[in-house]
Amino acid sequence: MDNEVSMTPPAPTPSRALATEAVHAGRDDLASLGVHAPPIDLSTTYPSYDSRDEAMRIDAFATTGSLPDGPPVYARLDNPTTGRFETALARLEGTDSAVAFASGMAALTAVLLARASQGLRHVVAVRPLYGCSDHLLGAGLLGTEVTWTDPAGIADAIRPDTGLVMVETPANPTLAEVDIRAVAHACGTVPLLVDNTFATPVLQRPVEHGARIVLHSATKYLGGHGDVMGGVVACDEEFAATLRQVRFATGGVLHPLAGYLLLRGLSTLPVRVRAASTSAAELVRRLTADPRIARVHYPRIGGAMISFEVYGDPHRVISGVRLITPAVSLGSVDSLIQHPASISHRIVEEGDRRAAGVGDRLLRMSVGLEDVEDLWADLCQALSDGPVPSARTAERPLHSTAGR
Numbered sequence: 359m360d361n362e363v364s365m366t367p368p369a370p371t372p373s374r375a376l377a378t379e380a381v382h383a384g385r386d387d388l389a390s391l392g393v394h395a396p397p398i399d400l401s402t403t404y405p406s407y408d409s410r411d412e413a414m415r416i417d418a419f420a421t422t423g424s425l426p427d428g429p430p431v432y433a434r435l436d437n438p439t440t441g442r443f444e445t446a447l448a449r450l451e452g453t454d455s456a457v458a459f460a461s462g463m464a465a466l467t468a469v470l471l472a473r474a475s476q477g478l479r480h481v482v483a484v485r486p487l488y489g490c491s492d493h494l495l496g497a498g499l500l501g502t503e504v505t506w507t508d509p510a511g512i513a514d515a516i517r518p519d520t521g522l523v524m525v526e527t528p529a530n531p532t533l534a535e536v537d538i539r540a541v542a543h544a545c546g547t548v549p550l551l552v553d554n555t556f557a558t559p560v561l562q563r564p565v566e567h568g569a570r571i572v573l574h575s576a577t578k579y580l581g582g583h584g585d586v587m588g589g590v591v592a593c594d595e596e597f598a599a600t601l602r603q604v605r606f607a608t609g610g611v612l613h614p615l616a617g618y619l620l621l622r623g624l625s626t627l628p629v630r631v632r633a634a635s636t637s638a639a640e641l642v643r644r645l646t647a648d649p650r651i652a653r654v655h656y657p658r659i660g661g662a663m664i665s666f667e668v669y670g671d672p673h674r675v676i677s678g679v680r681l682i683t684p685a686v687s688l689g690s691v692d693s694l695i696q697h698p699a700s701i702s703h704r705i706v707e708e709g710d711r712r713a714a715g716v717g718d719r720l721l722r723m724s725v726g727l728e729d730v731e732d733l734w735a736d737l738c739q740a741l742s743d744g745p746v747p748s749a750r751t752a753e754r755p756l757h758s759t760a761g762r
């Protein structure tokens with residue numbers, strides 16, 4: 359008996375803290391497999407001597423979109439390594455399921471196609487969104503039609519063919535926040551999609567506030583090291599099944615090596631997000647007190663993204679950084695800065711961009727894990743091409759999202 363007790367792993371605790379899930383979700387079977395790190399399955403195809411069984415499994419997937427029992431037949435249906443990342447992300451977001459894609463844009467594309475395939479081609483959306491999301495909705499590339507509105511106008515904008523309401527909060531790049539619960543209420547039976555890329559499940563779990571679909575560019579905080587591109591949708595199993603069918607049909611699959619890296623990234627997500635957020639809040643405090651800065655944007659829920667408007671030439675700041683990397687993207691261990699009007703939101707028509715608060719003097723910074731004093735020193739020299747102001751000049755009170 360003693361032997362039996364020691365050999366049987368204890369049943370997983372039903373509700374584990376986020377930090378625990380981040381490290382263990384998607385890995386529950388590893389000890390029983392006799393390994394410590396997750397295996398990487400690079401197979402594109404899976405052998406079977408039973409073609410009748412394969413036909414049945416393909417039929418079942420085509421009919422239901424459920425994960426095949428046993429090997430996936432072909433890598434466009436599923437992959438066990440990527441499946442671990444999907445399991446873990448669903449656990450962190452508090453959803454039944456998650457479906458991973460080659461990028462955040464492939465993930466959003468699949469959501470739009472899934473709804474359009476049900477005859478629901480109309481989308482209601484709140485600006486700002488990430489520039490390419492805005493473009494994908496607005497350009498009609500997928501045969502969808504968008505109505506842009508503010509949160510208060512959502513209920514009125516919904517039509518019988520509305521398949522989706524989409525918001526991003528905090529929004530890229532202004533960090534504007536929407537009240538997810540209020541918006542979800544306004545959506546009625548139409549599913550609300552929240553792009554949770556900036557907040558991550560560490561700071562916000564949209565499903566707990568009534569959202570039905572959560573989108574991530576996994577390239578950002580989930581991966582966390584600037585070396586893997588991916589996207590993921592967390593949702594109920596019914597919608598996940600449709601997304602898997604779209605993914606199979608359109609081919610925007612995540613590579614299993616990326617799936618491995620994303621699972622690995624999740625294990626440090628809470629630590630990374632909290633540490634970078636502490637530095638970001640300190641930089642916000644100093645920037646708000648700095649006479650070279652016209653306005654600082656920082657969301658109430660916190661996070662590691664900050665935006666600020668300069669009185670001077672924003673392009674000089676970009677060309678002046680030495681430690682901070684002047685590059686688009688975000689969520690890496692190292693800090694990045696970019697000029698949204700030139701890069702991340704360039705594709706949005708200028709008038710729409712400005713109306714959404716993305717002005718020409720706005721800079722967006724993704725705060726990484728460097729020492730905050732080094733980041734401040736670099737920002738200061740880039741802002742002034744001069745020496746770092748003394749600490750006393752940074753003692754004015756903290757204020758966020760306010761102009762001066």
Ligand code: MET
Binds near residue numbers: 686
């Ligand atoms: C190609 S531009 C943008 C990449 C990324 N989504 C960002 O906002 O930085």
